[in-house]
Amino acid sequence: MSLREDLQQVSQHSQRLWLLLLGVIPLIYLLSGFYSVGAEQRGILSRFGKIVDDKIAPGMHYRLPWPIESVEKLQVTAVRSMELDFAIAPHDKHLQLELTTGDENLINVALILQYNIQEAGIFQHQAAAPEQLLRQLAHAESIQYVASQKIGDLLTTGRNQFQSSLQQAIQQQTRTLNLGINITSVQIRRLEPPQSIKQVFDDVAVARAEKQEKIQVEQGERSSTLAKARSDANRQQQQTQAYVSELLARANGDRDRLMSTWEEYRQAPDLIGQRMYLEMLEQVMPKAKMTLAEPSFP
Incomplete structure (x- = not known):
């Protein structure tokens, strides 16, 4: 085989390789448009740098290859946390x-x-640093809310109100600034007076607890005393009612006997009168005392 034939053969192989490359490269370029979005992600599709769709759902999708279209993937469903510690x-x-x-x-x-x-x-595109802006908003709203409340309310009954009010206020500000953020919760990690005056508040809290305990004890004793008084009053009322009933029954019996005796006396006055006289003597004589005295002669 001559050199010329070798060169021709090499030239033919090169042409076929270039033809293959010219066919494969566009195919690879077109296939590069396939992409996937994770379960906790959302895709942001841009065409020549302008957003055309910012709610691409999870799954397989296709876009026009770069640099015509590009996709950014962002974690959106996962809950993010930010700590605000003013200390x-x-x-x-x-x-x-x-x-x-x-x-x-x-x-x-x-x-x-x-x-x-x-x-x-x-x-992703409204603000340069949306989370930093969110931190500043949360700081400002916290300062404003605390400045409107009394310390006693914040440390006792106002904790839940503090959390809910702050969440609503921060959410309102993020909507006003159009940050695309949803506030799910605000939780208090620490809410206490400074160490320099904490002992004073602790003493106040202890005194308040002791006062409440004394009030509960006094209320318990009062309830017990009232219950005993009601019990005694009910017992005395029942005893009085029983005594009155007994007196009425006795009076009714005496009246009935008197009426019966009167009726008998009216029918036979001599006989009944003598019987009553003898009954009286039976009642009186046992109680009588007899004293015998001997006569004294001068």
Whole structure:
């Protein structure tokens, strides 16, 4: 085989290879448009940098190959957490570590903010740092709410109200700024007075508990005394009613006997009168005393 024939053969192989490459490369380019979205993800489809769909559901999808269209995948269903601890020194040295209440007391606050992404496209492109903005909103709303409340209410009956009100306020602000975030809960991790005055509040809490205990004891004794008094009153009332019934029965019996005797006396007055006289003597004589005295003669 001559050199010329070898060169021709090599040229033919090269042509076939180039033809194969020209057929395969476009196919690979077109197949690169297939992509999948995970179960907890949402896809954001952009065409030449402009969002055309920000709610691509989980599963297999197709897009036009890059650079015509591109897809961003974002975790949206998973709940995210953010801790807000006002006791940690902030970057801004002018901010205080404790919050001031409406009655001018200081209080330490630490919160857990839980949220998820409601609008993936808005969250990704509306603000440069939406979670940092969310943190700033939560700080501002916390300061504003605490400043409107008394410390006693915050430490006792107002904890649940604090959480729910703060959640609603932060959610309202995120909707106003169109951040695409849904606030699922706000939980109090720490809510207490500073250590410098904590003992005072502890003493107040102990005194309040002791007062409540004394009130409960006094109420128990009062209930017991009232129950005993009602029992004694009922017993005396029953005894009185029994005595009255006995007197009435006795009076009725005496009346009946008197009427019967009177009827008999009216029919035979001499006989009944003599019998009554003898019965009286039977009653009186046993009680009579007789004294015999001898006569004295001068």
